[in-house]
Amino acid sequence: MKLICIGRNYVDHINELSNERPDEPVVFIKPDSAILPKEQDFYIPEFSQDVHYEVEVLVKIKKVGKHISKEFAHKYYDEIGLGIDFTARDLQSKLKSKGLPWEKAKGFDGAAVVGKWLPKDKFKDLDNLNFSLSKNGEKVQDGNTSLMLWKIDEIIAHVSTYFMLKKGDIIFTGTPAGVGKVSPNDYLVGTLQGEQLFDIKVR
Helix, strand or coil: CCEEEEECCEHHHHHHCCCCCCCCCEEEEECHHHECCCCCCECCCCCCCCEEECEEEEEEECCCECCCCHHHHHHHEEEEEEEEECEEHHHHHHHHHCCCCCHHHHCCCCCEEECCCEEHHHCCCCCCCEEEEEECCEEEEEEEHHHECCCHHHHHHHHHHHCCECCCCEEECCCCCCCEECCCCCEEEEEECCEEEEEEEEC
16 A cells, blocks of 8 residues: 655645646655554654644545546545645755655655545535644644645546556645644644544644
8 A cells, every 4th residue: 555645736835835836746655654543643753843734635546547547537436535744844855955855754654644534425526625724723724625736536547657556545635725833732633524534633
């Protein structure tokens, strides 16, 4: 099982980090060891002083696929979720400045929160889902999948050109604006269409 992540998929987030708008999806992978175990707190790693939360809508792949066309992509998933792509921003910036890969800043242990899964049939339109992240009771990220540069089925088609998708793979579809630093004792809550799908304590 692998975690396939899409970067720079919301214009407002691209702008807040002063990144260049991409011509195609930005893809990176987290190892399965990055998943934060259920009911476990998130511990800020010793190698970073600036870990950021990034809330994202998740998609769980249900069968093997390669070179999937956009028209058939919907047949490869039945569940939608919500999670966090934790990012060691200081380490990422250092690696990027040297032109080096930045997996260490994205794929460290515990860097991927995977919340509760919901059947996609529960939603009328996957391209119009409201989701948010609150920190200590204050909403810090508020997004809608209609604002994605590349929608879910387009992402699946693109990614499957390069990587064979397998049952259990999880796609992180990108984060909206509002990312920020976590500190010890923070309490993070993620909601999708008003339903709470995860809550995390930071240590």
